[in-house]
Amino acid sequence: AQSVTQLGSHVSVSEGALVLLRCNYSSSVPPYLFWYVQYPNQGLQLLLKYTSAATLVKGINGFEAEFKKSETSFHLTKPSAHMSDAAEYFCAVSPTGRRALTFGSGTRLQVQP
Amino acid sequence: KAGVTQTPRYLIKTRGQQVTLSCSPISGHRSVSWYQQTPGQGLQFLFEYFSETQRNKGNFPGRFSGRQFSNSRSEMNVSTLELGDSALYLCASSPDSGMGDTQYFGPGTRLTVL
Numbered sequence: 001a002q003s004v005t006q007l008g009s010h011v012s013v014s015e016g017a018l019v020l021l022r023c024n025y026s027s028s029v030p031p032y033l034f035w036y037v038q039y040p041n042q043g044l045q046l047l048l049k050y051t052s053a054a055t056l057v058k059g060i061n062g063f064e065a066e067f068k069k070s071e072t073s074f075h076l077t078k079p080s081a082h083m084s085d086a087a088e089y090f091c092a093v094s095p096t097g098r099r100a101l102t103f104g105s106g107t108r109l110q111v112q113p
Numbered sequence: 114k115a116g117v118t119q120t121p122r123y124l125i126k127t128r129g130q131q132v133t134l135s136c137s138p139i140s141g142h143r144s145v146s147w148y149q150q151t152p153g154q155g156l157q158f159l160f161e162y163f164s165e166t167q168r169n170k171g172n173f174p175g176r177f178s179g180r181q182f183s184n185s186r187s188e189m190n191v192s193t194l195e196l197g198d199s200a201l202y203l204c205a206s207s208p209d210s211g212m213g214d215t216q217y218f219g220p221g222t223r224l225t226v227l
C-alpha cells in the first residue's frame with residue numbers, strides 16, 4: 001500500500017526564514033502527491049499537487065514542492081515565512097485509480113516573530 | 114462557486130446513540146469522500162461515493178456507513194457510538210475529471226461522544 005512519512009511533527013522558524021517541511025512517499029509507481037494546509041478549526045486547503053506534469057510544482061501563498069523520484073521525496077518549501085503560515089501541513093498520496101487519499105501524520109509549523 | 118458545506122458543525126452525543134452527518138459538495142462535483150481526523154490516528158479515509166454508489170471503502174467497522182443522493186449530496190451515519198468515535202469528520206468533493214483529481218474539503222463536523 002502507498003504511504004507517506006512526514007519527518008518532524010513540529011517545525012519552528014523565524015519570520016522571514018526558509019520553510020522546509022519534509023515528506024517521503026513509498027510507491028512502486030509514480031503517485032499523485034498533494035500538500036494540504038489546515039488552520040485551527042477549519043478543513044483542509046490544497047496548497048499544491050504533483051501529477052507528473054512537472055517535477056517542480058508551484059502552489060498558493062508562495063509555497064512550492066519538488067518531486068524527486070530518486071529520493072522518493074516531495075518536500076514543501078517557502079523562501080520566507082510569514083506569521084500567517086502558522087498552521088498544520090499534511091502531505092498526502094493518492095493511490096493510482098482511487099480517490100482515497102492517504103495522509104501523513106502532519107507537521108505543525110510555528111512562526112516566531 | 115460555493116464550497117463544500119457540512120452540517121452540523123458541532124455535535125455532542127452519548128455512547129450507544131447513532132448520528133447522521135451531512136455534506137453538500139461543490140456544484141457539479143459528483144464524487145464525495147469522507148475522512149475521520151483524530152489526534153491519535155490522524156486523517157483516515159472512510160469511503161467515497163460516486164453516482165449514488167460506494168466506490169471505495171476504508172478500513173472502518175460496519176457501524177460506519179454512508180449514502181449519496183441523486184443531487185450528489187451525501188450523508189454518513191455512525192451507529193452505536195463509542196467514545197473513540199469522537200473526531201472531526203471531513204467531507205471532500207471532487208469533479209471526477211480523472212486521475213489526480215483535487216479533493217476540496219469542507220470545514221468538518223466535530224463529533225464529541227460522551
